[in-house]
Amino acid sequence: FILTDQYLVDTKFNTRPFKLDALELESHIVETDADYKRYAITDSGLSPRGIPGLGEGLVAVDSDEHDEAGRITEQMDMRVMMTDKRLRKLALIKEDIVPPTLIGREDARLLILGWGSTLEILREALAEINSNDIAFLHSSQLWPMHPDLSRLVRSAEVVAVLEGNATGQFASLVKRETGIAADHLILKYNGLQFSVEEVTKRLMELL
Secondary structure, three states: OOOOOHHHHHOHHHOOOOOOOOOOOOOOEOOEOOOOOOOOOOOOOOOOEOOOOOEOOOOOOOOOOEOOOOOEOOOHHHHHHHHHHHHHHHHHHHHHOOOOEEEOOOOOOEEEEEEHHHHHHHHHHHHHHOOOOEEEEEEOOOOOOOHHHHHHHHHOOEEEEEEOOOOOHHHHHHHHHHOOOOOEEEEOOOOOOOOHHHHHHHHHHHO
8 A cells, every 4th residue: 555645646746756666566365265254363463365256255344343254243252352353463563663754863952743744844944944953753654653753752852743734633642652742733724735934934933
């Protein structure tokens, strides 16, 4: 899966094309047998993924609570087993979590947190400001949260979060996971992306 956001898609005319040739394509689809169970309980939490028409098995998928074969169930023991299975998958995800990217010095007094398409805007703003007192930590994966983010947030003297929404969603997540509330929120939610000029101005006010 290649995930992006609408802003990046809308501005693709001035965005360099992605180089995807080096990516290794992986398929995790299995050919099903007659006893195939779409939600088979496994040690890792991952179940073999079959698709209809590939093999002999019946592929049943359901969003309500289900048994291993995909049939809806209200059996409490099965509910517990399926929940434990999902939690094992979360633990597995943490083994491949993507670390955040730090632009600037680890000992900078002011640490700016951002995610998604704020990357290049903040990168250009920091280059314009050109100060060792400010650094930018960009997260391309928000959850699970990488330990480096918690470590750097705890070591910063001042933390600010820049987000394109009205409620500071990422700032709330950081507070929940680290116990540290951002000292400043820089929010924009009028439908437009941040400009380099306005970000530079706001960051200069915090230095």
